Amino acid sequence: MSIKHLFSLASILTIGASGAHAQSVNIDVSAAGLPVPASTYGGGAAQPGVWNQASVGVSTPCLDLAGAASGVSIDLSLVPFSFSFNNAGTTGDDELLMDDCADVQVPTSFAITGLADGKYTVITYAWAPDNATYLTNVGIAGSVDPVQSVGGAWPGAQTLGVTYASHHVDVVGGSPVVVDLTSGGPGFYTLNGVQVVAESGLGTPFCYGDGTMDAGAGPVDCPCSNNTPVGDNQGCKHSLGWGATLTPGGSASFVADDLTFTIGLAIPNQTALLVQGSTIIATPFKDGILCMGNPTERVEVITLDAQGNATTTGSIVNNGNVPGPGTTFYYQGWFRNPGGVSPCGTGSNFTHGVEITFI
Numbered sequence: 390m391s392i393k394h395l396f397s398l399a400s401i402l403t404i405g406a407s408g409a410h411a412q413s414v415n416i417d418v419s420a421a422g423l424p425v426p427a428s429t430y431g432g433g434a435a436q437p438g439v440w441n442q443a444s445v446g447v448s449t450p451c452l453d454l455a456g457a458a459s460g461v462s463i464d465l466s467l468v469p470f471s472f473s474f475n476n477a478g479t480t481g482d483d484e485l486l487m488d489d490c491a492d493v494q495v496p497t498s499f500a501i502t503g504l505a506d507g508k509y510t511v512i513t514y515a516w517a518p519d520n521a522t523y524l525t526n527v528g529i530a531g532s533v534d535p536v537q538s539v540g541g542a543w544p545g546a547q548t549l550g551v552t553y554a555s556h557h558v559d560v561v562g563g564s565p566v567v568v569d570l571t572s573g574g575p576g577f578y579t580l581n582g583v584q585v586v587a588e589s590g591l592g593t594p595f596c597y598g599d600g601t602m603d604a605g606a607g608p609v610d611c612p613c614s615n616n617t618p619v620g621d622n623q624g625c626k627h628s629l630g631w632g633a634t635l636t637p638g639g640s641a642s643f644v645a646d647d648l649t650f651t652i653g654l655a656i657p658n659q660t661a662l663l664v665q666g667s668t669i670i671a672t673p674f675k676d677g678i679l680c681m682g683n684p685t686e687r688v689e690v691i692t693l694d695a696q697g698n699a700t701t702t703g704s705i706v707n708n709g710n711v712p713g714p715g716t717t718f719y720y721q722g723w724f725r726n727p728g729g730v731s732p733c734g735t736g737s738n739f740t741h742g743v744e745i746t747f748i
């Protein structure tokens with residue numbers, strides 16, 4: 390399918406999906422009354438906002454990130470036990486989320502209900518603070534993403550595959566999201582919390598590093614067989630074994646000029662550059678695929694945090710020389726992945742792309 394067809398399809402879907410807004414929520418699972426992380430804490434999803442405390446044995450209505458009623462509940466009625474353990478490595482907000490949790494002893498499901506129809510990413514924290522050998526398998530039926538095994542020694546920061554699992558889900562017809570927790574090995578298994586991230590609907594993602602990007606001359610693979618799986622919706626694989634993402638925030642309003650971009654799942658503590666192009670191309674470049682053609686702009690240099698995430702803070706309109714409403718540009722994050730470690734050895738890689746039409 391050509392990229393133009395994809396955009397047409399996206400426009401049709403956007404029109405069809407108008408109505409209830411998709412919700413994002415942060416949930417700390419613990420015994421009742423225990424403190425939750427500060428609202429400045431973004432966790433593995435890089436999503437700051439109000440954290441809800443959810444107890445085992447009951448269904449808990451959740452506030453949204455701004456503290457208003459969301460209509461979303463987490464139903465932990467099938468999860469009977471909770472416990473706390475002061476892991477020596479965790480401190481601060483990580484500790485508040487991870488050191489108190491549900492003690493899951495048999496295969497158990499819990500449900501997230503009340504989500505408006507739309508696309509979401511569900512982050513499930515399933516890390517045992519008391520024993521690095523305890524592994525929890527996390528699966529969501531209907532997700533394109535597989536069952537993921539979570540556990541290990543505290544890695545110093547929230548880490549995909551060690552402290553949490555990540556699943557893309559489509560909510561259709563108000564169906565609940567059912568998360569299945571099963572044993573990943575010997576010992577008990579664990580649920581520390583959940584983050585539900587609504588895909589913004591702002592902009593149109595394109596140019597995934599999964600072999601499907603086609604700018605008109607046929608599909609393009611990543612440069613050294615470092616494609617990511619179809620459905621992961623990431624750039625080409627970097628040295629950590631997955632691809633990076635680019636997520637717009639704020640709005641596409643030229644006048645408000647509050648558009649931001651968050652680079653996610655990239656390389657911790659490295660430098661990244663938000664780049665803007667004017668046309669769609671598909672050229673294997675460095676360890677990734679360059680998807681934006683001339684004229685291009687270097688919009689903003691940002692430094693990735695300890696989780697490999699960072700958000701722009703400057704004016705996209707000014708830094709990108711955006712001339713006015715009605716203009717369309719294409720964006721990618723270009724980040725360092727030090728040479729000799731990166732899959733193709735070039736020392737840098739790209740997120741997938743995002744198309745923005747300013748209004």
Ligand SMILES: [Ca+2]
Binds near residue numbers: 474484488
């Ligand atoms: Ca601790």
Ligand SMILES: [Ca+2]
Binds near residue numbers: 417580582
């Ligand atoms: Ca917790």
